[in-house]
Amino acid sequence: MLDVHLPGLDLKNPVMPASGCFAFGAEYGKLYDLNQLGAIIIKAATLEARFGNPTPRVAETPGGMLNAIGLQNPGVDKIISHELPRLAKYDVPIIANIAGSEMSDYVRTAEKMSKDPVVKALELNISCPNVKHGGILFGTVPEVAAELTARVKAVSEKPVYVKLSPNVTDIVAMALAVEQAGADGLSMINTLLGMRIDLKTQKPILANKTGGLSGPAIKPVAIRMIYEVSQKVKIPIIGIGGIQNADDVIEYFLAGARAVAIGTANFINPFVCMEIIHDLPKKLEAMHIDDINELVGRSWKK
Amino acid sequence: MIQEDMITLSQREIADDIFELKLQGEISGEISEPGQFVHIRVGSESGSVAPLLRRPISICTADQRHQQLTLIYRSTGLGTQLLSHAVKGQKIDVFGPLGHGFPVGAVSEGGRALLIGGGVGVPPLYGLSQALADKGVQITHVLGFRSEKDIFYENEFAELGETIILTEDGTNGRVGRVTDVLADLDFDVAYACGPLPMLIAVQKMITSKPLYLSMEQRMGCGIGACMACAVHTVNPNDDKGYRRVCCDGPVFRAGEVELC
Numbered sequence: 001m002l003d004v005h006l007p008g009l010d011l012k013n014p015v016m017p018a019s020g021c022f023a024f025g026a027e028y029g030k031l032y033d034l035n036q037l038g039a040i041i042i043k044a045a046t047l048e049a050r051f052g053n054p055t056p057r058v059a060e061t062p063g064g065m066l067n068a069i070g071l072q073n074p075g076v077d078k079i080i081s082h083e084l085p086r087l088a089k090y091d092v093p094i095i096a097n098i099a100g101s102e103m104s105d106y107v108r109t110a111e112k113m114s115k116d117p118v119v120k121a122l123e124l125n126i127s128c129p130n131v132k133h134g135g136i137l138f139g140t141v142p143e144v145a146a147e148l149t150a151r152v153k154a155v156s157e158k159p160v161y162v163k164l165s166p167n168v169t170d171i172v173a174m175a176l177a178v179e180q181a182g183a184d185g186l187s188m189i190n191t192l193l194g195m196r197i198d199l200k201t202q203k204p205i206l207a208n209k210t211g212g213l214s215g216p217a218i219k220p221v222a223i224r225m226i227y228e229v230s231q232k233v234k235i236p237i238i239g240i241g242g243i244q245n246a247d248d249v250i251e252y253f254l255a256g257a258r259a260v261a262i263g264t265a266n267f268i269n270p271f272v273c274m275e276i277i278h279d280l281p282k283k284l285e286a287m288h289i290d291d292i293n294e295l296v297g298r299s300w301k302k
Numbered sequence: 303m304i305q306e307d308m309i310t311l312s313q314r315e316i317a318d319d320i321f322e323l324k325l326q327g328e329i330s331g332e333i334s335e336p337g338q339f340v341h342i343r344v345g346s347e348s349g350s351v352a353p354l355l356r357r358p359i360s361i362c363t364a365d366q367r368h369q370q371l372t373l374i375y376r377s378t379g380l381g382t383q384l385l386s387h388a389v390k391g392q393k394i395d396v397f398g399p400l401g402h403g404f405p406v407g408a409v410s411e412g413g414r415a416l417l418i419g420g421g422v423g424v425p426p427l428y429g430l431s432q433a434l435a436d437k438g439v440q441i442t443h444v445l446g447f448r449s450e451k452d453i454f455y456e457n458e459f460a461e462l463g464e465t466i467i468l469t470e471d472g473t474n475g476r477v478g479r480v481t482d483v484l485a486d487l488d489f490d491v492a493y494a495c496g497p498l499p500m501l502i503a504v505q506k507m508i509t510s511k512p513l514y515l516s517m518e519q520r521m522g523c524g525i526g527a528c529m530a531c532a533v534h535t536v537n538p539n540d541d542k543g544y545r546r547v548c549c550d551g552p553v554f555r556a557g558e559v560e561l562c
Contacts, residue, residue: 069528
């Protein structure tokens with residue numbers, strides 16, 4: 001009923017924690033059995049270790065949160081040697097998120113990561129708003145995104161999903177560009193660039209000044225973008241943005257997503273992925289749906 | 303660490319915008335050290351997404367036998383203001399206990415401990431003081447507040463050991479800040495919790511004795527996954543180079559992490 005099949009990914013259910021919100025699984029692995037997840041998208045890997053941005057790195061907004069973590073991670077080699085072996089014991093596909101400052105960083109990181117047998121797919125992070133060099137620049141110019149996708153595809157032994165930024169004028173143009181460049185799938189959306197100012201200090205709350213907005217506040221933006229893009233591309237979409245419960249998952253499928261990733265909600269309810277996986281069959285039964293794949297794109301299909 | 307709906311046993315305002323909240327539930331039995339914290343979600347019962355994130359609140363005391371938890375917090379923003387409206391019998395979504403607290407074992411029976419607290423950093427020191435007193439440690443408390451209206455638990459602390467109260471405006475106790483009296487005190491180990499400038503000042507003054515500091519940092523998940531609360535280590539050769547305040551702390555030995 002919940003099985004979903006995407007390039008490189010045979011998922012027992014379509015629910016996975018989103019990159020950056022689940023580290024490398026160890027913390028949530030203390031709370032529940034990770035085997036129940038559809039997949040895990042691990043924290044972004046960069047070629048070299050990164051500490052990330054100064055603190056404060058998070059700020060709250062109505063229905064959302066701003067973050068400017070800045071891709072803190074121990075670097076691709078250490079992730080491969082220390083983190084992936086710990087995930088190997090789980091029967092859950094691992095999707096490795098890849099980020100970089102230069103195209104060559106992405107290519108080398110992707111090449112290393114895609115060779116690891118634990119990794120079943122790559123997610124190309126061309127949309128992190130919190131790093132000065134690279135990051136979002138790669139995700140806002142279609143030609144640049146396409147070139148990066150093609151170069152990573154050329155070295156990757158695993159399917160490549162491209163995580164799109166919502167901070168663009170024409171999301172369909174971005175999606176088509178990376179699809180034509182060989183992307184096997186899309187993740188959408190990443191966070192929306194935002195800012196908050198402290199009334200007492202009269203300065204931005206985040207040390208990085210700007211951050212990425214996530215949480216329920218961005219769900220309508222993601223739904224709209226997936227609705228538009230899924231009608232134009234053939235490759236599957238992993239829907240991301242403000243998902244809090246099974247109803248939200250169903251809405252994403254209706255918009256055109258074929259799987260979903262849960263981010264901020266994990267912080268609010270650490271068991272949210274489990275609860276959604278538990279609740280989905282009941283919701284589908286109530287809708288007289290035998291297979292969740294039947295819902296994909298129903299909002300626009302004639 | 304568990305997530306549960308704890309039951310509100312009582313709530314009262316014990317100083318200006320400072321609330322004492324007593325909760326009942328299984329989390330009380332999970333607490334291993336004074337200085338740990340819980341992550342509280344407020345307003346969720348209405349289905350609201352504001353405030354969205356949980357609020358980290360330090361544990362004042364835990365009564366494992368009666369499954370009770372006492373929290374003392376300042377009502378400052380939307381989340382804590384909503385929490386301050388919780389009444390007896392109300393359920394509150396609590397996740398915890400989280401983090402590593404104060405090492406009670408850092409001082410032995412008959413030893414002398416100095417507890418230094420500032421403002422809303424004072425509550426976890428009360429649980430620590432209880433644990434140290436149970437162990438037979440001689441305790442001195444140095445507690446700083448802005449003004450008389452901000453003072454709480456003065457008598458409770460006094461029952462456990464010598465208690466020096468300071469206020470910045472001199473309306474109660476001695477006038478000044480906690481650092482004004484430290485030079486005259488004798489102790490084997492010191493513990494501090496309070497605003498960052500206070501921790502920095504205390505760390506500058508106490509250099510020859512073990513000192514443990516409880517840090518505050520904005521958090522997302524509270525369990526070490528989101529990296530929102532990462533701080534640099536002081537030792538450049540440290541393997542990781544960083545600590546997460548939520549799960550590696552909030553209590554660190556002075557000199558382990560950069561205070562910033």
